[in-house]
Amino acid sequence: MSIDRLHRFSFANAPIRGQWVRLSGVLDEFRARQDYPPGVAGLLSEMLAAVAMVSEGIQFDGAVSLQSRSSGPLTTVLAECRQGALLRGIARWPEEAAAPTETQLQDLLGGGQLTITMTRPAARDSDQPFSYQGLIELTGNSLAANLDKYFANSEQLPTHFYFAADDQTSITGLLLQRLPSDDLATDMHLESDDRLWTQIRQQAAQLSLQQLAELEPELFLSQTFAGHTITVHLPRHLRFDCSCSRARSSNTLRSLPREEILSLLEERGSINVTCEICGASYDYQPVDIHMLLDPGSDTIH
């Protein structure tokens, strides 16, 4: 069974949404591509767990991404989840600088912001694609606390994120969100919903990050939220997958001035486009470049 997976869970008789996610193989993929220092790897893995949980909650075909706007030594960090299952991400610092050794969020990003973007392709040609962007102010060193504040303000729903790393080999994330009570709920029901949420929050405030990092979701949840009946739903499997393709890199090339492409081709003999996120390499020989620039040129007149 894949280790990288997300389980939705629900509490009996309480309008609370829960997500549990564990990523391990995805982190191996990142390590194989680039050697990130611990602080950078830790932040990127928390961001990946976060986008996986947020995209599951929204349940759409599109993408959820978190990207930094930084004035700190880590100039860019990006985590993206597409179709609720396909993860990619990257962290960057200036080429001339040494890899950042900072371990705190504020030191890495200079107290900047994260942009959260949610996009969905148009379902029909007549529809507009959906895109939403929000800004998450980074006011503390905990990504979880910054996300809690953002979701409480933007969605008006009390939300709590938790992240626990296990020696950088895996990251486990937990999300708890209080959903609105049923419109037709009686006062008694509303009171009961509030009481359950207060209880569950108190239990969550005591949770063991070590247990979150190590235990399977069923055991972790039953120990942490003792006294509640919790249903852990079937997992959604997650994996590293970049959205780059030869067609996309061809579009990028086509958007460059023709003279620039031709002089590059003359200088190098062929053109190689490398995806900076996954390292995939797309090679263009002179014949490919001429086809790109003059798609009709191979037809016989």
Ligand SMILES: [Zn+2]
């Ligand atoms: Zn790629």
